[in-house]
Amino acid sequence: xxxxxxxxxxxxxxxxxxxxxxxxxxxxxxxxxxxxxxxxxxxxxxxxxxxxxxxxxxxxxxxxxxxxxxxxxxxxxxxxxxxxxxxxxxxxxxxxxxxxxxxxxxxxxxxxxxxxxxxxxxxxxxxxxxxxxxxxxxxxxxxxxxxxxxxxxxxxxxxxxxxxxxxxxxxxxxxxxxxxxxxxxxxxxxxxxxxxxxxxxxxxxxxxxxxxxxxxxxxxxxxxxxxxxxxxxxxxxxxxxxxxxxxxxxxxxxxxxxxxxxxxxxxxxxxxxxxxxxxxxxxxxxxxxxxxxxxxxxxxxxxxxxxxxxxxxxxxxxxxxxxxxxxxxxxxxxxxxxxxxxxxxxxxxxxxx
Ligand code: ADP
Numbered sequence: 001x002x003x004x005x006x007x008x009x010x011x012x013x014x015x016x017x018x019x020x021x022x023x024x025x026x027x028x029x030x031x032x033x034x035x036x037x038x039x040x041x042x043x044x045x046x047x048x049x050x051x052x053x054x055x056x057x058x059x060x061x062x063x064x065x066x067x068x069x070x071x072x073x074x075x076x077x078x079x080x081x082x083x084x085x086x087x088x089x090x091x092x093x094x095x096x097x098x099x100x101x102x103x104x105x106x107x108x109x110x111x112x113x114x115x116x117x118x119x120x121x122x123x124x125x126x127x128x129x130x131x132x133x134x135x136x137x138x139x140x141x142x143x144x145x146x147x148x149x150x151x152x153x154x155x156x157x158x159x160x161x162x163x164x165x166x167x168x169x170x171x172x173x174x175x176x177x178x179x180x181x182x183x184x185x186x187x188x189x190x191x192x193x194x195x196x197x198x199x200x201x202x203x204x205x206x207x208x209x210x211x212x213x214x215x216x217x218x219x220x221x222x223x224x225x226x227x228x229x230x231x232x233x234x235x236x237x238x239x240x241x242x243x244x245x246x247x248x249x250x251x252x253x254x255x256x257x258x259x260x261x262x263x264x265x266x267x268x269x270x271x272x273x274x275x276x277x278x279x280x281x282x283x284x285x286x287x288x289x290x291x292x293x294x295x296x297x298x299x300x301x302x303x304x305x306x307x308x309x310x311x312x313x314x315x316x317x318x319x320x321x322x323x324x325x326x327x328x329x330x331x332x333x334x335x336x337x338x339x340x341x342x343x344x345x346x347x348x349x350x351x352x353x
Contacts, residue, residue, distance in 0.1 A: 002154035009059035021211035034198035037208035079148035255314030279341035280320035
C-alpha cells in the first residue's frame, strides 16, 4: 500500500509567486490522477513537491502514511517521466532501462530478466541494442517509461510525457499508457494542460487554477457538473457557451426569450448560463421552447459544423453543433436548449448555483 497524500500543501517562491496555495488531495493505489490546468497554474510545482525536488512552505506530503517532508528525492521510491525523455545518449536502450537497477547493485542476471520483461510490455524487445539517437520520438518515450517501470516504485509521476509527440502518435501512446498503468496498481500523478489526455487517462482529475484545486472529480463529473465557471470554460471542446443574462423574476432573459430558472434560493441580480454547443439542437416542433436567430459563421469540424448564431433581439451569440450535411451559412434557425444540460453560475463568484 502506497497511498499518496497532500495535506494543505503550499509553495511560495516569493511574496508575489505562490503557485500552490493550500492543496489537499489523496491518491490511492491504482488511481490515476491528472493535474489539469493552463500553463503557469502550478502543476509542475505540485509534482516537484511530491517528488521532493521542492520543499513545501506549508503542509505535508505523505507516501504510504510516511511524512516525506525533508526526505530527499532519491529516498522517496518514486519514478518520474518527463516530456524531454532524459535518456542517456551513449547507452543502449537495455542499459538505459536497467540503469536504476545497476545503481542499486542488482545482480546482472536479474537486471537482464527484468529489462526483458519491461521491454516485452512496451514492445521494445527488437530495439534493446539501439542507442536513443536511433529511435523515433514515440520509441524514446517508451524507453523513458520503461526506465520508470523497471524500478517498481511506490508512486509514478509523469510531467506532460506525450507533449513532444505528434497528434497521431500521442493518441497511440496514450492508449498504451492507460493499459500499462492499469496493471501497476500504484498511485499515478500525471501533469497535463491537454484536457483530452486528462479525460481519457484518469480515474480522477484535479483542475488547478490560481494555486487552488477548482474541482477534484472523475472526468465524467467534471464534464457534466463543472463546479464553477473556470472549469466550465476550460474543459470541453468546442468550449461551453457562457452567457451573462439579466433576470426577470424566475426567468433569465435571452434576447426576445425567457428561460425559466430552476428553483434557486438567493438569486443574484444577473446570472451566467452555461450550455455546451452539443446540447443545443434544431427545434423540431414548436412545443419545446425554441430560440430563434441568424447564422453568421460556420466552422466545419468534420462530422458536425460549429454554427455561430446571433439570437433575435440581442447581441448574444450562441454556438451550436449541427450536422454538416446542410449548408447553414446565412440561415435562420430555431434552436432548443436542452434544459437538463443547462448550467447556472453566479457571475460574481463564478460558483455553480
Ligand atoms: P505549470 O506547470 O502549471 O505550467 P509551474 O508550476 O511550472 O506551472 O509554475 C507556476 C508558477 O510558479 C509560474 O508563475 C512560475 O513562473 C513560478 N515558478 C516555478 N518555479 C519557480 C522557481 N523555482 N522560482 C520562482 N518561481 C517559480
